[in-house]
Amino acid sequence: MSKWNDAVPNRETQHELKREALYREAAKGFNRRGFRGTSLADLAEGLGITKAALYHYVPNKDELLFRCVYNSTIASLEAVEVAKKEETTGLNRIHRVIRDYFCAVLMANPPCVTVYDEGTLDAKNAKIIYDRRKQLSLSMREFIRQGVEDGSVIDCDPKLATNIILGSMNWAPKWFRHDGELSSEEVANGIADMLTRGIAAVPST
Amino acid sequence: MSKWNDAVPNRETQHELKREALYREAAKGFNRRGFRGTSLADLAEGLGITKAALYHYVPNKDELLFRCVYNSTIASLEAVEVAKKEETTGLNRIHRVIRDYFCAVLMANPPCVTVYDEGTLDAKNAKIIYDRRKQLSLSMREFIRQGVEDGSVIDCDPKLATNIILGSMNWAPKWFRHDGELSSEEVANGIADMLTRGIAAVPST
DNA sequence: TAGACATTTGACCGCTCGTTCAATAACTTA
DNA sequence: TAAGTTATTGAACGAGCGGTCAAATGTCTA
Numbered sequence: 001m002s003k004w005n006d007a008v009p010n011r012e013t014q015h016e017l018k019r020e021a022l023y024r025e026a027a028k029g030f031n032r033r034g035f036r037g038t039s040l041a042d043l044a045e046g047l048g049i050t051k052a053a054l055y056h057y058v059p060n061k062d063e064l065l066f067r068c069v070y071n072s073t074i075a076s077l078e079a080v081e082v083a084k085k086e087e088t089t090g091l092n093r094i095h096r097v098i099r100d101y102f103c104a105v106l107m108a109n110p111p112c113v114t115v116y117d118e119g120t121l122d123a124k125n126a127k128i129i130y131d132r133r134k135q136l137s138l139s140m141r142e143f144i145r146q147g148v149e150d151g152s153v154i155d156c157d158p159k160l161a162t163n164i165i166l167g168s169m170n171w172a173p174k175w176f177r178h179d180g181e182l183s184s185e186e187v188a189n190g191i192a193d194m195l196t197r198g199i200a201a202v203p204s205t
Numbered sequence: 206m207s208k209w210n211d212a213v214p215n216r217e218t219q220h221e222l223k224r225e226a227l228y229r230e231a232a233k234g235f236n237r238r239g240f241r242g243t244s245l246a247d248l249a250e251g252l253g254i255t256k257a258a259l260y261h262y263v264p265n266k267d268e269l270l271f272r273c274v275y276n277s278t279i280a281s282l283e284a285v286e287v288a289k290k291e292e293t294t295g296l297n298r299i300h301r302v303i304r305d306y307f308c309a310v311l312m313a314n315p316p317c318v319t320v321y322d323e324g325t326l327d328a329k330n331a332k333i334i335y336d337r338r339k340q341l342s343l344s345m346r347e348f349i350r351q352g353v354e355d356g357s358v359i360d361c362d363p364k365l366a367t368n369i370i371l372g373s374m375n376w377a378p379k380w381f382r383h384d385g386e387l388s389s390e391e392v393a394n395g396i397a398d399m400l401t402r403g404i405a406a407v408p409s410t
Numbered sequence: 411t412a413g414a415c416a417t418t419t420g421a422c423c424g425c426t427c428g429t430t431c432a433a434t435a436a437c438t439t440a
Numbered sequence: 441t442a443a444g445t446t447a448t449t450g451a452a453c454g455a456g457c458g459g460t461c462a463a464a465t466g467t468c469t470a
Contacts, residue, residue, distance in 0.1 A: 011416075011468080034322030036241035039457060052460080053418050061458065117239030154402075160387065160395045163380050164373050171372030182365065190365045197359075198403030216438080216446075244427060257430085258448050266428065 019057040020110075021047060026064040027111030031173045035065050035120045066125045068113035073132040075104030075112060080139045090147025091200055094165070097140065098192040102169060106176055106184035114170040137162055144199065154201050165195050224262040225315075226252060231269040232316030236378045240270050240325045271330045273318035278337035280309035280317060285344045295352025296405055299370070302345065303397040307374060311381055311389035319375040342367055349404065359406050370400050 009017065025046045029038035040061055044051045058064055079100035083093040105112045121129065140162045147153025168191065176187060214222065230251045234243035245266055249256045263269055284305035288298040310317045326334065345367045352358025373396065381392060 015416090033324050034239065034241065036239065037322045037324050040459085041457080050419055051458085052420080055459075056417065117242045119238050119242050156399070157387075157395060160392065161399060163377075164396055164399055167376030167380070168369050168373040171376050172368075175368050175372070182362075187365065190362060191369055194361065194366060194369055194403040196403075198399040220446090245429090246427080254447095255449055256428085257450080260429075261447065 015057070022054060022057050023064065023067065023111045024108070027068045027108060027113050030065060030068060030113045030116065035116050062120075062122060062125070065113065065116060066121060066129075068111050069116060069121070069129050070132075071110045072105055072112035072114050073129060073136070076101045076136045077132060077139075079104070080136060083143065084139075089150050089152035090143045090145070091152035091196055093143040094140065094147065094153075094199070095192045095196040097143070098165060098169065098195055099188045102172065102188035102191060103184060105169075105173060106188065112173075114173055137166065140165065147199070147201075152201055153199050156199055161199050164198075168195060220262070227259060227262050228269065228272060229313070229316045232273045232313060232318050235270060235273060235318045235321065240321050267325075267327060267330070270318065270321060271326060271334075273316050274321060274326070274334050275337075276315045277310055277317035277319050278334060278341070281306045281341045282337060282344075284309070285341060288348065289344075294355050294357035295348045295350070296357035296401055298348040299345065299352065299358075299404070300397045300401040302348070303370060303374065303400055304393045307377065307393035307396060308389060310374075310378060311393065317378075319378055342371065345370065352404070352406075357406055358404050361404055366404050369403075373400060 022043065025043050026038070029042060029046070032038075033042075040051045040054055044054055076097070079097045082100060083096040086093060086096065105114060141158035144153055144156070144158040144161055148155055148158075172187070172191070176184070178184070182190070227248065230248050231243070234247060234251070237243075238247075245256050245259055249259055281302070284302045287305060288301040291298060291301065310319060346363035349358055349361070349363040349366055353360055353363075377392070377396070381389070383389070387395070
């Protein structure tokens with residue numbers, strides 16, 4: 001059965017590895033040039049195969065975008081759950097969410113896409129993403145409200161503050177480069193520090 | 206010559222009014238659904254005319270995007286010039302730029318587009334926009350450095366801070382609605398307050 | 411080696427979109 | 441009213457894209 005001491009992955013595993021490579025390539029393209037600006041021929045060329053071969057690993061182009069966007073919502077909602085479990089101030093919870101979500105998106109494992117144009121996902125999938133993003137937004141607002149109550153957050157409009165924070169986060173994949181001066185952890189911490197400081201009742205120096 | 210006491214604009218003016226309406230419609234579409242997600246047929250339908258008629262007011266689709274993006278760089282660089290002339294702290298200058306730029310973009314007069322995918326502008330126009338955005342970015346970093354020196358800004362990475370601020374600003378047209386609870390001035394002030402607070406040496410309460 | 415199965419390919423289809431153009435309509439002026 | 445100019449239209453084009461399919465190639469097992 002097992003040859004080469006399992007040094008070479010079996011067929012099934014190879015199939016999975018190829019699919020993952022495809023999703024990585026897709027996320028890279030979608031983040032950089034947008035969904036409509038990235039053709040399947042582009043992806044195929046980047047992977048050194050032909051367009052038609054892609055369809056053995058994914059049903060259609062829409063699914064590529066949906067999964068990548070969905071992955072980002074998984075990261076964000078997991079960050080929210082972790083923050084909820086912590087016994088700490090509302091401000092620290094916000095900080096936690098920003099940092100964890102960011103790390104996940106920038107590490108791109110699994111591949112994440114945060115920016116996509118309205119109308120690129122079909123109604124059913126758009127609804128799923130919308131609901132999950134709404135959930136994130138509402139949780140963040142709730143953390144801010146908690147922070148205002150426990151005195152860690154300055155009195156502010158939770159909705160506006162959340163929009164500012166999420167905007168800054170969603171935009172990051174546009175300028176972040178893995179070969180840049182700062183690592184993804186440094187950037188994630190820097191952003192979390194600055195954004196929470198913007199709503200903190202007391203400056204954390 | 207002049208009939209109706211000039212109550213009705215002449216042909217030339219009408220032509221200009223129509224062109225402006227076209228640019229407004231284009232900016233609205235590009236901001237909401239993206240450049241590639243907005244067809245000329247969409248714009249024509251929104252204006253109640255046919256696709257072919259558009260070409261009497263604009264040479265091609267690319268020009269529509271370019272002008273809208275260029276308009277946003279005009280607003281931002283004008284804000285920078287105003288801030289430079291003020292005798293004040295680096296922090297206040299940052300605040301000023303954020304607020305003024307924001308107001309201009311949200312008021313959409315002239316129509317502005319801040320978000321567009323890589324590869325949608327041809328090389329020549331992309332270079333023009335890139336250079337002007339770089340200029341904005343460098344000016345903001347300089348203001349931050351000034352702020353650190355004059356003690357109004359906390360010690361931070363100017364490049365990272367600028368990216369966070371610009372990200373948050375570029376994203377705003379995606380969630381801002383003119384029929385929402387807050388006016389564009391309120392939003393602009395709120396964002397400027399929160400973002401500058403994030404790098405302020407002393408909280409402004 | 412033969413057969414079964416997975417993978418990849420090139421050619422092709424249908425559709426959308428930006429753009430062009432000749433023809434028509436609307437308006438202005440003489 | 442006639443002529444000239446501007447505005448608008450419907451039809452058509454060529455290119456690019458997502459997706460399909462039968463055929464060819466490669467890979468594993470009996």
